[in-house]
Amino acid sequence: MRRSARTGQAVEPTPSPNIWNWPEVYELENRAQDATGVLHRAVESRCDLRDRDVLDVGCGDGYHLAGLARLASSVVGVEPYAPLVTRARRRLSGLTGVEHVDVRPGAAQALPVESESMDVVHARTAYFFGPGCEPGLREVDRVLRPGGTLLVVDLDTGFSPYGDWMRADVPALDPARIEDFFAQHGFDSASVVAEWRFDDRASLQRVLGIEFSAAVAARAARSVAGTSLHVGYRVRTRQKPHGLLTNVTERS
Numbered sequence: 073m074r075r076s077a078r079t080g081q082a083v084e085p086t087p088s089p090n091i092w093n094w095p096e097v098y099e100l101e102n103r104a105q106d107a108t109g110v111l112h113r114a115v116e117s118r119c120d121l122r123d124r125d126v127l128d129v130g131c132g133d134g135y136h137l138a139g140l141a142r143l144a145s146s147v148v149g150v151e152p153y154a155p156l157v158t159r160a161r162r163r164l165s166g167l168t169g170v171e172h173v174d175v176r177p178g179a180a181q182a183l184p185v186e187s188e189s190m191d192v193v194h195a196r197t198a199y200f201f202g203p204g205c206e207p208g209l210r211e212v213d214r215v216l217r218p219g220g221t222l223l224v225v226d227l228d229t230g231f232s233p234y235g236d237w238m239r240a241d242v243p244a245l246d247p248a249r250i251e252d253f254f255a256q257h258g259f260d261s262a263s264v265v266a267e268w269r270f271d272d273r274a275s276l277q278r279v280l281g282i283e284f285s286a287a288v289a290a291r292a293a294r295s296v297a298g299t300s301l302h303v304g305y306r307v308r309t310r311q312k313p314h315g316l317l318t319n320v321t322e323r324s
């Protein structure tokens with residue numbers, strides 16, 4: 073098991089077979105995910121990125137980095153899976169206006185950035201933030217400046233039918249326990265329903281195929297007519313206090 077030299081914490085990533093094994097299909101998923109812009113607006117209204125130093129933790133192959141970089145004064149993407157670090161850097165090398173973006177190998181439990189150097193920590197579909205992620209939350213508290221924001225955009229495991237499919241494959245997923253965890257750790261959470269809109273049925277089926285077991289993906293595909301579906305998200309924010317009482321261990 074890998075451990076952080078600084079904190080001694082285990083820094084094993086949470087397996088993410090969708091993007092690790094099928095990044096091209098995950099790209100289709102990312103493109104489909106917010107057809108009406110409702111998620112984008114939910115993020116914007118909760119967290120001002122203008123002229124901020126932003127960390128995108130679990131940035132995958134960097135899909136969201138350029139969008140964050142449009143407003144932020146600097147962006148650091150952190151990703152534990154080496155092939156995705158390479159892909160993210162390659163993506164950026166083909167773009168303009170991203171000179172202030174850097175991609176670094178690392179994990180939420182041991183972030184490769186200075187203490188109190190970030191205004192916003194952003195994490196999108198970040199399975200590594202949930203019950204048991206206290207080491208990651210402590211790291212976020214370390215790297216955020218006082219008054220900074222942690223923003224986690226995650227799938228709502230309680231929203232039908234997508235959440236039902238997730239729980240069919242992973243029965244241990246417990247929406248109420250997840251909500252309790254985030255509430256106990258001082259998060260404000262809001263529900264957002266986004267439309268996933270694909271160009272064609274084949275793309276929709278390929279994406280379902282990387283998210284679910286074969287049986288659940290087949291059931292999901294049968295129950296979706298056409299090329300779009302509605303998926304629930306929880307947009308969660310947590311402010312690092314301006315005062316001294318910031319350590320998550322005091323709440324756990």
Ligand SMILES: C[S@@+](CC[C@H](N)C(=O)[O-])C[C@H]1O[C@@H](n2cnc3c(N)ncnc32)[C@H](O)[C@@H]1O
Nearest residue numbers: 085086088130131132135153179180196197200
């Ligand atoms: C579902 S993907 C989402 C990628 C990206 N945020 C996006 O929206 O395109 C989850 C990502 O989290 C990364 N990850 C898993 N465990 C992690 C950890 N402990 N710390 C940081 N990232 C982690 C995975 O390698 C994967 O790239």
